[in-house]
Amino acid sequence: MAEEFDVVIRSGTVVDGSGGPARIADIGITNGKIARIGRIAGRGREEIDATGLLVTPGFVDIHTHYDGQVTWENRLMPSSNHGVTTAVMGNCGVGFAPCKPEQRETLVRVMEGVEDIPEIVMTEGIPWNWETFPEYLDSLQGRQYDIDFAAHIPHSAIRVYVMGERGERREPATPEELRKMTEIVRNAVWAGAIGVSSSQHLGHRTVDGELAPSIGAENAEVLALARGLREANGGVFQIITDGFYGEADAHKQMALLREIATTSGGSVSYTLLQKPTCLNLYEEMLELTRQAQADGLPIKPQVFPRPVGLLFGLSLSLHPFRYHPSYLEIHHLPLPERVAAMRVPERRKAILSEKPVHSNPIYITLVSDYGNAFALGDPPNYEPAPGMKLGEQAAQRSIDIAELAYDLLLEDEGNALLMSPSSNFAEGNLNAVRTMLVDDHSLVALGDGGAHYGMICDSSYPTSLLSFWTRDRSTGKVPLEWAVNRLTRNNALAVNLPDRGLLAEGLKADINIIDYEGLRLHPPRPVFDLPAGGRRLTQTAEGYVATLVNGTVTYRNGVPTGELPGRLVRGTAARH
Template structure:
């Protein structure tokens, strides 16, 4: 009768309603029966090809991550890790105005440089890994549609690639768009939405730059361009206008408010959701609250503004495998060039080597290399650089800062930093939060998570390979916010499940998933909440061309199910690939 039965579990169905005991029957990739059970009630009748015993476990919808950058990774990685290891069953790529379609022949390397600069994905990995085989955005979707994945993949059409395709060098260099340019771009955007893009994305963040230092095309786009492309998106179908907005520059907090003003007018005109990244910044520590309230008021006035919020502090991870304070010390440079990873870890633990590195002056940074001055940032941030521990603590108190640990030990701060990075065979990573952690205050994040206008996003799955691994947000929401938080109020499990399943799916019009209901797509997690654990971030060396990336695993997912097929069992990939391209409403 069933392809799969899940029996004896506690269902948190994604609607935000109370949990209940039930068996779930699945057939042909859909949920066909939900059999509620009280004490002593008989189980769901009917045979099944496979039965999963979920006794004492949580049964929840698959999570929908709306902010990822798997645009290139779909070419070489059918597992789409790390997202697929954290209960995610659908991802949306193409965020922040960067993507790989449309592309004119010969323009491929430029798009790779744009993605490498903005999203810190090694260009060598993209060059070796991307298969190409398309020019237009509809052709790009057709290529993805032929592939099979562990999870479903949706895509947005990106302003950067559209502008460069339509305007050539003028578009790439952010020259003003003429009416003819806007019309040409509008045709491409509408065609992309009609082909199944889930949205259109752009970036106005000054920090988003290509590998050559140029801002993302569209960063300075005038209102006539933004509105022209927004109207084209709306003409193409049900889609989301996504952007990385202008942030606070120094003490100037006017720019973010101006962004909200035109977003409200655009949303009201095109009657489509507009979603923008929002974080707390130290220069204006309460601006985020004003942005949330403006967004809530906009909803009441008929304009759907959805701030995308992060589940934890927003920053970088530092350690010997990636960026750190000693990358420009001559002894470290020499050892890194001479040794493999295991030998390097052994040599770094030698007290004589440590003494030599600490005594040396830094070599000057290379101005032609992006992020080559990170060592100086670390050295001057020891009061905000935290030891995370195992399991990682993303709400550390000030006593976990490197300078405080050093004072406790009676040691030099850089010497203490060196020792902390030596832990776990020189693989330990420390966190420097730039945003969302004003003087260690995590309650701002809790308020963001509970605000009705906010939507969970900003995981950047697949991106910032040498700096972060926030694709683990879904697990963190359950472990930290629902179960483990002890430095403030927790949040209800039912609420957190809804925030990353029903709410994120609904924003992008994916109404066939995100809840456990009869007739819905059978994307489901079976979770042992007592065993659910977020592991420390570690550097992996598994990208094409030997590229490295930070990954963060989890345990406690007894099963992850996509379209009725078990893709992960006991947090291990089964090799099943039921995931497909998701096209939007056309």
């Protein structure tokens, strides 16, 4: 008698995540696991015809910030609608646990500034039914989601929890405080944390411009966190080093990364981008990473397949005229009325004649430097041709750059977007990105899902990697099988989740069925579905025919099915 399955995916072009060649095969699923791959004679209670379609493992996004969203929301968009079936949150040293009641406001201010999540959204949405990190995980245990997720314990939260106001003021930790930090990390990993995260990035500040608590922590403190991983016998370490702007050279950064790896006994990942202030630092870091790997130290860079920067738009958090006094007078108006007001010649002249006014100089800088920005377009183009930057376009047309930006923002009835790259586009192309992408030790990540609600929408990067880098780019394409491996098995193993990221019998049935030739991105758009009516950016795509999590279809043709098979995933060192 032929074997029966819950689901059978028929005749798909299977790219299994291993990096090996594609093949035509059926996949049989039983009890949320892959039971059979090959030619299947038996039937499934549900049959999916994948003839002519790409079948891959679900994508594993190892760098997100859904720490707050998981407490109030079941759908972790905009990751789950781009083929992601597992996300890792708690990155960059910021999050919401551990936290004493009197420290909640501090962590909210940090998250508001670092990750652009409005304070009212967190105040209204987060239930705060925990204090310790194990209690935070327990509060999520029974909830249902459209994808699986795991969590790091964040450094800034640990620091404030242990040191109180001294930690917030970034004073040095005492030996006893360091011992407590080690203990907290160890207990968090035993409770299911996938690792610990930290940040030394000078751009990570509260909305008032104060540095996040972890910034400037002495190496001894960072290593105290790493020691907690060793004592727990598990977990990974994620960090943004203090060389993000080139303020520390490559050798200094790598020295700390090596110490972390040696102390923790586990793998370490760090953020790597091409910065205009230090054009070739990424190449030095890649070479030093190769040397560390040759020495047996599992250090890997997290890299991103597109420019990193801010989106400017009239419905978003920022644009070049956001803080001009004459614009502020109409900022409260609904978008159609605001667009109409901006088209009035007198208002236009007034706005263009003014300078931005804001108490935080960082915001002045963000909205004043847009010569390298470009119109994103529809479909969005993240590598425009030479000559398409606003500064170049203004010079070609012999007009003021502010006038050009003003007119572009009014296009599409005020819905047009400008991309202002801060990283990965210093030379006007993505050639440096390709160098980082194809390095043997790189991890494709940095999507930041769940954060930057009004400035950035980067969690669509899996769709970019597949559609742009394997199909549409005119030069320097990468193999499809390689790209799928980087989105799946490579990331799963990097965070010690060996039960996913590969289409193999006995592993989790997290699967994407994709119309590869029809895969395309739509422009980011704001939606107002957060607590207290808060706004966030989301981005949709065409081409995802179906996504399965734990063997259950969660999306069909980009539309949620209503099924919520995703759960909290505790790390492999968890003791329960």
